[in-house]
Amino acid sequence: MDTNQYLEMFLEESKEHLQACNEQLLELEKNPDDLSIVNEIFRAAHTLKGMSATMGYEDIANLTHKMENVLDAIRNSKIGVTSEILDVVFESSDALEEMVLDIEGGGTGKKDVGGLVTMLNQIEAGESPTAEIPAAEAAPARTGALVYDDFEQTVITQSIDQGFHAYELDVTLRDDCLLKAARVFMVFEILEKAGEVIKTNPNVEQLENEEFDNRFTVVLITKEDAADIKAKVEKVSELETAEIHHVQLKRAENESAAAVEAPAKEEIPNPPADSAPAEKPVKKADDKAEASSRRSGSSHSANKTIRVNIDRLDVLMNLFEELVIDRGRLQSIAAELQNAELNETTERMTRISGDLQNIILNMRMVPVETVFNRFPKMVRQLARDLDKKINLEIIGAETELDRTVIDEIGDPLVHLIRNALDHGIESPAERLAKGKPEEGTVTLRSYHSGNHVFIELEDDGAGVNRERVLRKAIERGIVSEDAADMLTDKQVAELILSSGFSTAEKLTDVSGRGVGLDVVKSTIESLGGHISIDSKEGEGSLFQVQLPLTLSIISVMLVEMQKEVFAVPLSSIIETAIIHKDDILNAHNQRVIDFRGKIVPLVDLREIFQTGLPDGEEEYKSVVIVRKGENLAALVVDSFIGQQEIVLKSLGNYLQSVFALSGATILGNGQVALIVDCNALIR
Numbered sequence: 008m009d010t011n012q013y014l015e016m017f018l019e020e021s022k023e024h025l026q027a028c029n030e031q032l033l034e035l036e037k038n039p040d041d042l043s044i045v046n047e048i049f050r051a052a053h054t055l056k057g058m059s060a061t062m063g064y065e066d067i068a069n070l071t072h073k074m075e076n077v078l079d080a081i082r083n084s085k086i087g088v089t090s091e092i093l094d095v096v097f098e099s100s101d102a103l104e105e106m107v108l109d110i111e112g113g114g115t116g117k118k119d120v121g122g123l124v125t126m127l128n129q130i131e132a133g134e135s136p137t138a139e140i141p142a143a144e145a146a147p148a149r150t151g152a153l154v155y156d157d158f159e160q161t162v163i164t165q166s167i168d169q170g171f172h173a174y175e176l177d178v179t180l181r182d183d184c185l186l187k188a189a190r191v192f193m194v195f196e197i198l199e200k201a202g203e204v205i206k207t208n209p210n211v212e213q214l215e216n217e218e219f220d221n222r223f224t225v226v227l228i229t230k231e232d233a234a235d236i237k238a239k240v241e242k243v244s245e246l247e248t249a250e251i252h253h254v255q256l257k258r259a260e261n262e263s264a265a266a267v268e269a270p271a272k273e274e275i276p277n278p279p280a281d282s283a284p285a286e287k288p289v290k291k292a293d294d295k296a297e298a299s300s301r302r303s304g305s306s307h308s309a310n311k312t313i314r315v316n317i318d319r320l321d322v323l324m325n326l327f328e329e330l331v332i333d334r335g336r337l338q339s340i341a342a343e344l345q346n347a348e349l350n351e352t353t354e355r356m357t358r359i360s361g362d363l364q365n366i367i368l369n370m371r372m373v374p375v376e377t378v379f380n381r382f383p384k385m386v387r388q389l390a391r392d393l394d395k396k397i398n399l400e401i402i403g404a405e406t407e408l409d410r411t412v413i414d415e416i417g418d419p420l421v422h423l424i425r426n427a428l429d430h431g432i433e434s435p436a437e438r439l440a441k442g443k444p445e446e447g448t449v450t451l452r453s454y455h456s457g458n459h460v461f462i463e464l465e466d467d468g469a470g471v472n473r474e475r476v477l478r479k480a481i482e483r484g485i486v487s488e489d490a491a492d493m494l495t496d497k498q499v500a501e502l503i504l505s506s507g508f509s510t511a512e513k514l515t516d517v518s519g520r521g522v523g524l525d526v527v528k529s530t531i532e533s534l535g536g537h538i539s540i541d542s543k544e545g546e547g548s549l550f551q552v553q554l555p556l557t558l559s560i561i562s563v564m565l566v567e568m569q570k571e572v573f574a575v576p577l578s579s580i581i582e583t584a585i586i587h588k589d590d591i592l593n594a595h596n597q598r599v600i601d602f603r604g605k606i607v608p609l610v611d612l613r614e615i616f617q618t619g620l621p622d623g624e625e626e627y628k629s630v631v632i633v634r635k636g637e638n639l640a641a642l643v644v645d646s647f648i649g650q651q652e653i654v655l656k657s658l659g660n661y662l663q664s665v666f667a668l669s670g671a672t673i674l675g676n677g678q679v680a681l682i683v684d685c686n687a688l689i690r
Contacts, residue, residue: 015316017058018107029384052075053071056156057158066116066120070123072154074127077095080130091135092130097387155206159226172229174254176198176227176236176251177224178246180221188215191214194240201235221247233251327364331360331364336675336676337356338675372408374407375408375413375453378417379401389425395434430469432449432466447466459556460556463549465547469545470544470548497541500542501540505525538553555578560655562650562651566629579686580632584641588624588626602632609643610688612644616681640685655672656671667684668683
């Protein structure tokens with residue numbers, strides 16, 4: 008069977024099931040007596056095992072099967088849930104994830120999981136898991152083992168009920184066999200005349216491509232005797248051996264898969280009082296799992312959703328961006344010609360393309376949950392490594408964000424969380440000494456506000472120590488001693504985002520924060536967002552990340568300076584104004600204006616971009632009030648052109664360091680307009 012066409016679906020669903028496993032394992036750790044959670048984990052593992060076996064990924068199927076045995080023992084109350092057992096199961100889940108990612112990267116999905124299998128066997132046998140077991144001990148036991156999924160088990164069972172035989176035929180070719188695929192074909196020709204081949208190991212495609220050593224196994228359903236089959240197959244030349252034996256039907260019926268090392272079960276020192284009752288819950292749970300799976304399947308069909316490759320959406324987005332540029336061109340032509348019919352058509356096209364734009368952007372929106380999901384397990388492991396007690400709260404995981412932003416935001420958040428856990432939250436003893444609860448709380452929060460998404464990470468840890476941060480900042484020349492006294496607590500806290508704080512490891516002794524946070528800042532700013540910090544020493548810190556909803560099409564205010572057109576993002580603009588020259592004041596050698604009771608610095612874009620100043624003093628100036636967080640600035644321009652939606656184009660690798668410009672766009676008349684980066688203008 009050619010399984011390549013199902014590979015993408017296999018990868019997506021495997022990730023979902025692994026995620027479900029991880030989430031439920033965390034729940035199980037909190038509620039070890041709730042066996043319904045075990046059933047949920049069992050269901051996800053069972054499905055993953057069947058899928059991977061069907062696709063020919065035996066290592067995944069084998070390891071998942073061992074996890075199932077442990078889960079089965081837990082739900083049958085043979086063993087209790089402990090952190091040590093969950094550590095091994097989590098480790099197994101990590102190994103499964105690695106194998107799935109390996110397959111996604113073009114690998115074979117193979118991994119030496121002998122040590123994990125041994126530990127899972129020990130847990131199932133009621134022993135304490137020991138990690139020092141050599142992997143080589145378990146490896147031979149897996150060799151040649153076949154795993155049967157539910158469908159294959161059903162086929163085998165029903166065939167035997169109808170009087171057929173089910174054989175496993177192990178064929179070994181001679182070392183000097185030149186045309187292995189041809190010999191495989193000849194064996195198959197004989198077997199298919201005798202009955203029906205329901206499974207091979209390796210799979211048929213690998214056999215055809217000679218992607219195996221010298222040995223392969225075929226599972227045959229037939230009415231012929233084993234001796235006759237063996238005699239026919241052995242007539243094929245260049246065969247070393249052909250061994251045939253019955254499929255062990257009892258194992259296929261009573262267990263989820265046949266690839267079980269039977270001796271491992273026989274060696275259990277204290278077998279349960281009676282094994283018969285143990286089979287009932289398994290079957291019952293399987294029935295429940297199947298029923299739930301059916302319910303889940305019917306639910307999916309009711310939603311009528313499809314999976315679409317993100318690359319296709321990118322192509323669609325690129326085409327739409329071109330359409331937006333042409334729409335601008337058409338609007339420009341219509342404005343020049345002043346033709347009523349053309350104007351009407353252009354307006355209609357603008358409305359429709361606007362709706363189309365919303366639909367496409369919504370298609371690219373992904374819940375931020377896809378990023379947040381990885382953190383509970385990471386926090387659990389980090390807390391154990393650091394010997395701290397930490398409770399992670401996630402709020403607003405359903406908030407949606409553009410896929411391109413989602414792909415980039417994961418690593419910065421990992422960095423922030425690691426910092427919060429490693430240096431923000433104190434040890435249980437320190438917290439008790441400070442009168443805090445023994446368990447620290449880290450809250451990960453996400454929400455929409457305007458055209459932005461905010462992601463906040465709040466902890467109730469030690470906070471940023473102002474004196475230590477300032478001392479280090481002065482030592483490293485990031486801030487002068489005179490300027491240090493003028494800084495607010497917020498400005499001091501944000502000093503840890505400076506690049507100077509990212510190089511020395513000793514900085515963890517300073518404030519507990521700072522190592523590598525400049526990377527977080529630069530990544531977030533490269534996405535068009537920005538990060539701010541609020542911290543109170545002894546009470547905790549709040550890291551706030553502001554991100555744009557999308558990166559490709561943005562609304563801007565077009566402004567003109569000496570016949571050059573620039574674009575100022577609407578998301579940064581508070582309002583536009585015309586001010587008289589007498590309204591301009593001076594404070595600390597800086598020109599400022601009084602904007603509704605707040606002193607706002609005046610920034611002349613004509614000076615910044617050297618477009619040239621007008622001759623003589625202007626009576627009135629056009630200004631655009633922009634903001635970055637709580638800070639404001641008034642940008643002086645020649646004139647306003649109007650609001651427009653534009654397609655943001657990168658300046659390319661050669662112009663990345665250009666000051667205060669984040670990109671460019673092509674206007675309807677073909678003119679290129681540069682996009683002003685307001686965040687760079689406001690400090």
